[in-house]
Amino acid sequence: METFDVVIVGAGFSGLYLLHRLRSEGFSVRLLEAQSGLGGVWQANRYPGARVDSHVPNYEYSMEACWRDWVWTERFPGRDELVRYFEHVDRALDLGRDIDLDTRIETCRFGEDRRWTITAQTGRTYKASFLMMCTGFGSKPYTPELPGLASFAGICHHTATWPEQGVDFAGRRVGIIGTGASGVQVVQEAAPHAERLVVFQRTPVTALPMQQRKLDPAAQAAAKADYPALFVRRNSPPGNFCDIVRLDIGVFDASEEEREEVFETAWRNGGFHFWVGTFNDVLLDEAANRAAYDFWRDKTRARIDDPAVADLLAPIEPPYPFGTKRPSLEQGYYECFNQPNVELVDLRSTPIDSIVPRGVRTSAAAFDLDVLVLATGFDANTGGLTAIDIRGNDDKSLAGAWSAGVDTHLGMAVPGFPNMLMLYGPQSATAFCNGPTCAEFQGEWVTRLLQRMRAQGHSLIDTTAEMGNAWTAHLAMLADSTLFGRTDSWYMGANIPGKHRQLLNYPNADAYRDHLRHCEVSDYEGFVFR
Numbered sequence: 001m002e003t004f005d006v007v008i009v010g011a012g013f014s015g016l017y018l019l020h021r022l023r024s025e026g027f028s029v030r031l032l033e034a035q036s037g038l039g040g041v042w043q044a045n046r047y048p049g050a051r052v053d054s055h056v057p058n059y060e061y062s063m064e065a066c067w068r069d070w071v072w073t074e075r076f077p078g079r080d081e082l083v084r085y086f087e088h089v090d091r092a093l094d095l096g097r098d099i100d101l102d103t104r105i106e107t108c109r110f111g112e113d114r115r116w117t118i119t120a121q122t123g124r125t126y127k128a129s130f131l132m133m134c135t136g137f138g139s140k141p142y143t144p145e146l147p148g149l150a151s152f153a154g155i156c157h158h159t160a161t162w163p164e165q166g167v168d169f170a171g172r173r174v175g176i177i178g179t180g181a182s183g184v185q186v187v188q189e190a191a192p193h194a195e196r197l198v199v200f201q202r203t204p205v206t207a208l209p210m211q212q213r214k215l216d217p218a219a220q221a222a223a224k225a226d227y228p229a230l231f232v233r234r235n236s237p238p239g240n241f242c243d244i245v246r247l248d249i250g251v252f253d254a255s256e257e258e259r260e261e262v263f264e265t266a267w268r269n270g271g272f273h274f275w276v277g278t279f280n281d282v283l284l285d286e287a288a289n290r291a292a293y294d295f296w297r298d299k300t301r302a303r304i305d306d307p308a309v310a311d312l313l314a315p316i317e318p319p320y321p322f323g324t325k326r327p328s329l330e331q332g333y334y335e336c337f338n339q340p341n342v343e344l345v346d347l348r349s350t351p352i353d354s355i356v357p358r359g360v361r362t363s364a365a366a367f368d369l370d371v372l373v374l375a376t377g378f379d380a381n382t383g384g385l386t387a388i389d390i391r392g393n394d395d396k397s398l399a400g401a402w403s404a405g406v407d408t409h410l411g412m413a414v415p416g417f418p419n420m421l422m423l424y425g426p427q428s429a430t431a432f433c434n435g436p437t438c439a440e441f442q443g444e445w446v447t448r449l450l451q452r453m454r455a456q457g458h459s460l461i462d463t464t465a466e467m468g469n470a471w472t473a474h475l476a477m478l479a480d481s482t483l484f485g486r487t488d489s490w491y492m493g494a495n496i497p498g499k500h501r502q503l504l505n506y507p508n509a510d511a512y513r514d515h516l517r518h519c520e521v522s523d524y525e526g527f528v529f530r
C-alpha cells in the first residue's frame, strides 16, 4: 500500500491546482482520477458543441507558466481545445508523474490511525493523512426515470457519457430531451444537419448571446502584458471574472435611458455580462429582476418567427426569476426554431408518456427518432461525492449523513469526517464562481491550512455539528433573501426527485471568499485541531 501526506481525488481545475501547490510546499501527494485524461468535466463532456461559457482569459490558471506560451483560438473555447489546454498545463507544471489515471475511487475510510484508506475500483489501495475531494459538481450524470428508455432501438446517449467516436446527426431524426446548457449546445449542432430535430422542453432556458469570435494570436500576445493585473483583479474581491463587474446601483437607481444603456452594453459584451454584470439587485429584488427579464424577453422574442413558439421559448410572464437557473450561452439557438426541420415540444402541457423502440411518445403524439440525446444534467454538487462510499468517524457514511440534507462548515469540511476537505463542493460558491478562480482561492486556503497544521504539529482537523448546522442555516437565509429559493433548479437540488431541497451553492463568490478569509484570520474558527 502506498502512503502519502495527501491524496487528491479528481483531475479537474481544483485537483490539479492543489496537486501543484501542495507538492511545491513539500507535501507528498498523489492525485487519483477515474478518467483517462486531465480536465475534469471537459474530459467527460465531449458531446457535440460542448463549449465553456467563461470567456478568455477567465477560464484558465493565473500562473504565468500556464498562460505564457498558450494561445486560444476562440473567445469561448470548445471542449477539445480545453482538453489540449490541460495537456499543456500538465507539461508546464510536470503534473503527470504524481497522477494515476483510470483510477476510479470506490471507498474512502478514516481509521483509528488517523489516516484515510482509499481504494480504487482496480483494487489498488492508498493511505493518506489528508483526503482532498475534488470530484467537481457535475461528475454524476442524471437520467430521469423515463418508462421504456431501455427499449429504444436507436442510438441513445447522455451528453456527459457521449461516445468518443461521436454520433453523426446528418439525415437522421434526432430528439433532444432537456434544454439546459448542454441541450442548447447540442440543438445548435443538430439543427443544421438533422433531417428532423425534436426538442423536448420542460422549462425554458434564458439563454444569452455568447458573442463568440475568433481570437487573433498577435492581439492575444499583446494582451498578455495586462494578464498579471487582470488576474490580480480576478482573484481579489470584488472579482471572480477579470472584466465583469456588477454596478454598485440598483435597477431603479438608474434613469430609463441609463438602464437601457447598461442592459444593451452587457448584451453586446455577451457571455455572462448580462447575468452578473449589470445592476446589483437583479438577483435580489423581484421588480429589478423583472426589468432584466423583460429586456431579455423582448430581445429574444424578436428572433423567433412563430408567436406560439415564442410563447414557449420566451414567455411573456417569466417562468422563474431571471438568472436563478443557470443562463446558458447561445449562438443562434433561437433561430434554430425558425427552421422547418426543427420542432419544439412542450413537456409541461404534453409530458412524456414513454420511450418506445421507435422513439418518444408524449401524452399528445408519437415522435419517430433515430437518435435520442439525454441532455438531462447532473445529480449536481453532491452526486459525485455520495457515489463514493466515504466513511468517517465511527464508520459513519457521507451518503447517510447527507440523506436528509447537506451540512458542511464553509463548504470545505463535513463534521465527523476528519482530515477530509472538499473543493468546488456543496455549500461553497462552486457554480456561482468561475471555475479556475474558485480552484485557486480554495486551493490557496487549503495549502495555508496544511502548512499551519504542519508548523503547529497538528495531525487532525475536524469541525462540529453546530458549525455544520450554522452554515446550512446561513445558506437557507440566503436562499430566502435572494430570488434563488423561489426556483426549482439544480442550485436547489430540485432537479433530482426526492433530493433534499436546499441552496447548495453560496450565491456570491466575493462574500463566500470573505468567509474563508475571516475563518483564516480568526485562526480557523469552527475547526477543531488535535
Ligand code: FAD
Residues within 6 Å of the ligand: 009, 010, 011, 012, 013, 014, 015, 016, 032, 033, 034, 035, 039, 040, 041, 042, 043, 045, 050, 051, 052, 053, 054, 059, 103, 104, 105, 106, 134, 135, 136, 137, 138, 139, 181, 182, 384, 388, 423, 424, 433, 434, 435, 436
Ligand atoms: P471537475 O472538472 O468536475 O473535475 C472532477 C474530476 O473528478 C473529474 O475528472 C472526475 O472524473 C473526477 N472524479 C469524480 N469522481 C471520481 C472518483 N470516484 N474517482 C476518481 N475520480 C473521480 N464553470 C465555469 O466557470 N464556466 C463555465 O463556462 C462552465 N461550463 C461548464 C460546462 C459544463 C458542460 C460543465 C459540466 C461544467 C461547467 N462549468 C463551468 C463548471 C466546471 O465544473 C468548473 O468550471 C470546473 O470544471 C471545476 O473543476 P473541478 O476540478 O472542481 O471539477
